[in-house]
Amino acid sequence: MSLIAQLPVLPIIIPLVAAPLTLLLPKPRLPWVWASVVAWVTFAACAWLLATVASTGMISYHLGDWAPPLGIEYRVDLANALVLFLVSGVAALVFAFSYHSVRAEVDAAQTPLFYGAMLICLTGLLGVTITGDAFNVFVFLEISSLSTYALVAMGARRDRRALTAAFNYLVMGTIGATFFVIGIGLLYQATGTLNMADLHERLIGQDNRMVQAGFAFIVVGIGLKLAMFPLHLWLPNAYTYAPSAVSAFLAATATKVAVYVLIRFFFSVFNFDFAFIGAAFTYVLLPLGIAGMFIASLAAVFQDDVKRLLAYSSVGQIGYMLLGLSFATVEGLTASLVHVFNHALMKGALFMAVACVVLRAGSHSINAFAGLGKRMPVTTWAIILSGLSLIGVPLTVGFVSKWYLLDAAFSSGHGYSGFLIVASSLIALLYVGRLAEVMLLREPPSEGKYAFPAKEAPLAMLIPMWVLVIANIYFGIRTDLTGGIAQRAAEALMLTAGGAP
Amino acid sequence: MIAPELAIPLALGVPIAGFVAIWLLDKQPNLREAATLVTGGALLALVISVFAAVSGGARPEFTLVEVIDGLPIAFSVEPLGALFALIASGLWLVNSVYSIGYMRGGNEKHQTRFYMSFAVAISAAMGVAFAANLFTLFVFYEVLTLSTFPLVTHKGDANARHGGRVYLGVLMATSIGLLLPAIVWTFVITGTTDFALGGIMADHREAVGPIAGLLLGLYAFGVGKAALMPVHPWLPNAMVAPTPVSAFLHAVAVVKAGVFSILKIAVYIFGVDFLRDTGAATPFMWIAAGSILLASAIAMHKDNLKARLAYSTVSQLSYVTLGAMLATQMGVMGGAMQIAAHALGKITLFMCAGAIYVAHHKTQVSELRGLGRVMPFTFGAFFIGAVSIIGLPPMAGSWPKFFLMLGAADRGELIIIAALMVSSILNIVYLLSIPVQAFLKAKPGAAHDFEGAWYDGPRFDAGVEGPVKPRKPGVAEAPLACLLPIGVTAAGSLILFFFMGALYDFLTPLMGAG
Amino acid sequence: MENWIEFVLERYNYWIVITLMMTGLYIVYARGNLVKKVVGLNLFQTSVFIFYITMGKIAGGTAPIYIGGELDHAGESHGNGQAGEKSLEREGHGEENLHDAPEGAPASSGDLHGGTDAPQGGDALHAKVENLPANDLKDALKGVDPGQGAEAGEGLHALPHAEAAKISNEALKSAGKTFPEKGFEVEGALHQAGDAANAMDGAHSALGEVIYSNPLPHVLILTAIVVGVATTAVGLALAVRIREAYGTIEEDELESMDNVAEFGDAAEARAI
Structure with missing residues (x-):
């Protein structure tokens, strides 16, 4: 058995096996080095996987060599190869980035645990993405969630509210996961299978109450995990009080993976003959997406804590993804996938920049950002560039997302939502503008709680952050990887789901 | 002479190289300013070579990168773009000389940042001018907005912050909120955003027909830089910026990029015939006419010199919009000429206002009485600029008004002609009164009362006290670096009057298919 | 009431x-x-x-544990099934394997399919059973493989899988009267399906097989x-x-x- 034949399982096995080893390594530096190396190797495997899938088509891997309908299948097509690439890429950068930030924000005794939990979380996220087995999704979802609860709670050293945030997240997340597993159970009852491809085939023509209930449970369950608008309440606190490196990692990956799961269930498990799906698009995803875009973005404008501001903005941005999804066209799905990728780049960079500020200023209140342009110019410009990307200024990934979304809105006959999209990005202009103004046009406080010497973050943090910022611009100019692959993935997904509803 | 195909990327690249050079020369002001000037000179030479090629009938093209399928960042120069590029690069050089004088004379802070932003902005303006499709135009339009933001907020105080907020808010809100959807909508309907003579909408009449008015509205207001009322507030608010910035905004690049975009969209996206046939442009023609008159009326009540000039700009820009919305060949021609003529006239006026501020720290119109005898050169130039804006021969500004009236006559819109005439009269009232009062009225509080002494002013020179050490009795002008550019542009206004025929020939291809 | x-x-x-x-x-x-x-x-x-x-849970089913007495009998078919398993995994629903397997199965299975009076309902139900939680350990182990080949007629197998499932659904609707409306209670529907199902149970006992609960949910x-x-x-x-x-x-x-x-x-x- 060559390594290449086992490629699809590597992204899961490597971090999973590596995670406990972090606990054995001597403390100050080695766990970080080890975790970073592992993350980069995982990234390499994922990149390889993406390249393979892009050239040869879907890969089906049978775990333990058990045949699919019964055994667990890893099924890698373009859609999840792209998400794998994204998640592992962001992870590789965040891991490399995290050393100083973690040292400042997490108890020294906990650092090996921290990196172990991060690796397990990575395993879970990659597992959710790669697996072709519905129940396996639940298992990996819980693997990632459980480690996330612990990670969020580790922010307690700086702010004890991290604990309550983690607890609330645990309650909401568990309810979400349980809903999901009920849904899976109902589907199993209706079809007798758990393999997604098999489920898909057996669900064709089935439209009874059992399947409907299963569908509803699954949508609500994943909705909780991805912070769909009214179900987002756990997210702002969790992102705000988690250690900054964790915020950066989660913001860029966790909700994205959940969005991917939603896409997978909508398009690869269910099909458009199933009447509920049309209703879910029209009466759930579309209005909730739009409501999220506006209400959460507006909430972001009034936040005095930058991490919370960004968290609310994330909820708003998830609205775009749901909106693109709800058009149920190739263009809409492409836009959704592209935005999943692009938003991860922006939010990753932004949260990393906030981590730099927290390292120096010890706070993520907006007051700490006053006059930042004079004290930490490199970080400031990272925030401004990725902030522009968030607004959707040309030559950034945000613009590419907006373009795809608008294209989808107009070509699917939802022209009005095109205007809603741009109107809500103007709200992004408000909160990014507010932040930029504070950073550039205010004088840094010379005394008091928020005064700190003008000193940049260490290079080890600046470099990964700027890699993401440059990725923000690069993928804003070259969209072969994002747009191209997303389009092919969307076409394949739409084909499976059976064309327009 | 380098190939025009190569000159296009160079015209965009040279200012960026200048940007880097200015950054590196942060600590050596003389070398830094030299870098600015060299950049300006090189840019002008490049643009002239492109301009010459275009006037010879060439349409040089250059594709930078394909961002999304069917949406490349590509450049293709046609006469209108070449004209705009020439005006922008020429005036940028002049304005750079002027800003050196102004910034040094005023001891401004953050000069390096100032020149760096300027360099990026002119590069973006070149991108707008050369854009081969709406997508490229939009990209550089936004870069232009962002790169001028630090210029507008240059002073960094509460006023500047507020002005900057309005500036960025209005321009971004309109461009993202209206222009971007309009572009995407166009792309979805026609499958392209390329500029094509005769318009790309013409082939999709059935699809566009019902929404032509809506789309045109999105474009007209989405291009916030064209300052068609009611999306003009950014322009007066941006007056908090130093004068060279105002000159840059009003004459060199920003508003010109706006009206240029409007013309370009009218001619190359909708097509003049299409606009006329569908009648989609008519409501906007009236909005433009209203904007002309309303802005003039507001200008009359502004005592702040720069605010008055700002509203004058709002009014004058609507001439271009009006030209586009008339949807006749003469209207388009008039609009294109107005871009050139107004640029020369308005930059003169702004540089004069700046010179007055540098030399005497006066900002209000009411304070200028009698100042003409202290700054005869400045106010002489101001007079020339004002005459050109008003549209009196023998100044360049008279031609566009003439063609606009021809265009209106073509459509039989007599009310538009009347509006144009009323506007000219209003212009006389609020613009020409400034130099006239400066020359003829006494300084407030001066010993002698000059009231009624018709044109005898110069004889009483000795009676006026100059606040600055006079070179000759009573005369206190701004530094030479400020005066020289003023002279150049004022002379330009005069000269262009006689070469409008050449410009007409140059722009004729614009109407070729129309 | x-x-x-x-x-x-x-x-x-x-x-x-x-x-x-x-x-x-x-x-x-x-x-x-x-x-x-x-x-x-x-x-x-x-x-x-x-x-x-x-x-x-399946009514009358026992825990999914092998009961010794049956081992001999089932052993044959099992041995066969497992031998075919590895190759099966690669070829999916390879016809060869499916046709090979029945040889090891008792002849009575053929009787069941050939002989029952309601071949339509019976066949469909069998296909359905395979869709539903698999009914015995062998099925569970082999999934849709030899066991199915043994039970469900070959005619059904010639059809593509998805179609087969569809047909079986429709057939079930006619046979099982209230199945879709009954919502959650598939098993109930199954039992209410009456004669055909009983016949099937009978067939199972005739085969000397033990009914197991579905192990997968466990x-x-x-x-x-x-x-x-x-x-x-x-x-x-x-x-x-x-x-x-x-x-x-x-x-x-x-x-x-x-x-x-x-x-x-x-x-x-x-x-x-």
Whole structure:
């Protein structure tokens, strides 16, 4: 058995096996080095996987060599190869980035645990993405969630509210996961299978109450995990009080993976003959997406804590993804996938920049950002560039997302939502503008709680952050990887789901 | 002479190289300013070579990168773009000389940042001018907005912050909120955003027909830089910026990029015939006419010199919009000429206002009485600029008004002609009164009362006290670096009057298919 | 009326599931004490466990453990099935294997298909059984493979898989009368299907086979229990840490303490 034949399982096995080893390594530096190396190797495997899938088509891997309908299948097509690439890429950068930030924000005794939990979380996220087995999704979802609860709670050293945030997240997340597993159970009852491809085939023509209930449970369950608008309440606190490196990692990956799961269930498990799906698009995803875009973005404008501001903005941005999804066209799905990728780049960079500020200023209140342009110019410009990307200024990934979304809105006959999209990005202009103004046009406080010497973050943090910022611009100019692959993935997904509803 | 195909990327690249050079020369002001000037000179030479090629009938093209399928960042120069590029690069050089004088004379802070932003902005303006499709135009339009933001907020105080907020808010809100959807909508309907003579909408009449008015509205207001009322507030608010910035905004690049975009969209996206046939442009023609008159009326009540000039700009820009919305060949021609003529006239006026501020720290119109005898050169130039804006021969500004009236006559819109005439009269009232009062009225509080002494002013020179050490009795002008550019542009206004025929020939291809 | 009561009583396990689920959710929502919340969460998850177990239960079925006496008999077909397994995995529903397998199966299976009076209903039901939670251990092990070949006629197998499933669905609708409307109760529907199903059960005993409960839900729920235990552990650990940091685990007290901290910050921010 060559390594290449086992490629699809590597992204899961490597971090999973590596995670406990972090606990054995001597403390100050080695766990970080080890975790970073592992993350980069995982990234390499994922990149390889993406390249393979892009050239040869879907890969089906049978775990333990058990045949699919019964055994667990890893099924890698373009859609999840792209998400794998994204998640592992962001992870590789965040891991490399995290050393100083973690040292400042997490108890020294906990650092090996921290990196172990991060690796397990990575395993879970990659597992959710790669697996072709519905129940396996639940298992990996819980693997990632459980480690996330612990990670969020580790922010307690700086702010004890991290604990309550983690607890609330645990309650909401568990309810979400349980809903999901009920849904899976109902589907199993209706079809007798758990393999997604098999489920898909057996669900064709089935439209009874059992399947409907299963569908509803699954949508609500994943909705909780991805912070769909009214179900987002756990997210702002969790992102705000988690250690900054964790915020950066989660913001860029966790909700994205959940969005991917939603896409997978909508398009690869269910099909458009199933009447509920049309209703879910029209009466759930579309209005909730739009409501999220506006209400959460507006909430972001009034936040005095930058991490919370960004968290609310994330909820708003998830609205775009749901909106693109709800058009149920190739263009809409492409836009959704592209935005999943692009938003991860922006939010990753932004949260990393906030981590730099927290390292120096010890706070993520907006007051700490006053006059930042004079004290930490490199970080400031990272925030401004990725902030522009968030607004959707040309030559950034945000613009590419907006373009795809608008294209989808107009070509699917939802022209009005095109205007809603741009109107809500103007709200992004408000909160990014507010932040930029504070950073550039205010004088840094010379005394008091928020005064700190003008000193940049260490290079080890600046470099990964700027890699993401440059990725923000690069993928804003070259969209072969994002747009191209997303389009092919969307076409394949739409084909499976059976064309327009 | 380098190939025009190569000159296009160079015209965009040279200012960026200048940007880097200015950054590196942060600590050596003389070398830094030299870098600015060299950049300006090189840019002008490049643009002239492109301009010459275009006037010879060439349409040089250059594709930078394909961002999304069917949406490349590509450049293709046609006469209108070449004209705009020439005006922008020429005036940028002049304005750079002027800003050196102004910034040094005023001891401004953050000069390096100032020149760096300027360099990026002119590069973006070149991108707008050369854009081969709406997508490229939009990209550089936004870069232009962002790169001028630090210029507008240059002073960094509460006023500047507020002005900057309005500036960025209005321009971004309109461009993202209206222009971007309009572009995407166009792309979805026609499958392209390329500029094509005769318009790309013409082939999709059935699809566009019902929404032509809506789309045109999105474009007209989405291009916030064209300052068609009611999306003009950014322009007066941006007056908090130093004068060279105002000159840059009003004459060199920003508003010109706006009206240029409007013309370009009218001619190359909708097509003049299409606009006329569908009648989609008519409501906007009236909005433009209203904007002309309303802005003039507001200008009359502004005592702040720069605010008055700002509203004058709002009014004058609507001439271009009006030209586009008339949807006749003469209207388009008039609009294109107005871009050139107004640029020369308005930059003169702004540089004069700046010179007055540098030399005497006066900002209000009411304070200028009698100042003409202290700054005869400045106010002489101001007079020339004002005459050109008003549209009196023998100044360049008279031609566009003439063609606009021809265009209106073509459509039989007599009310538009009347509006144009009323506007000219209003212009006389609020613009020409400034130099006239400066020359003829006494300084407030001066010993002698000059009231009624018709044109005898110069004889009483000795009676006026100059606040600055006079070179000759009573005369206190701004530094030479400020005066020289003023002279150049004022002379330009005069000269262009006689070469409008050449410009007409140059722009004729614009109407070729129309 | 009697029918109605029967309908309710027959599904008593589902009522338990729903009651537990709602109780759990209510506790999570209504109780301020964090430990009680965790307990509620636990209750909520337990209801799901029961739901899954219900799913796997088959009337008259026994635990999915081999019973010695049957080993000889089934051994043959099993040996065959397992021999074919490796190659099967590669070829999916390879025809060869499917045709090979029946040779090892007793001849009576052929009789069943050839001879029953309702071949339509019988066949369809068999296909359905394969769709539903697999009915015996052999099926479970081999999935849709030889076992199916043995039971379901070859005619069905010639059809593509998806189509077969569809046909079986339709057939079931006609045979099983109320199946789709009955909603959650597939097994109930199955049993109500009456003669055909009984005939099938009879066939099973005739084969000397033992009816097993479906093992898969049990396996799944074992995993879910592990997840549930882990969640409870993390939740309780967090509660302990919260107690250390705040001195309380009552939610309203925590909230008011957090609010003070929050408003302090906000007030400072407004000052700038």
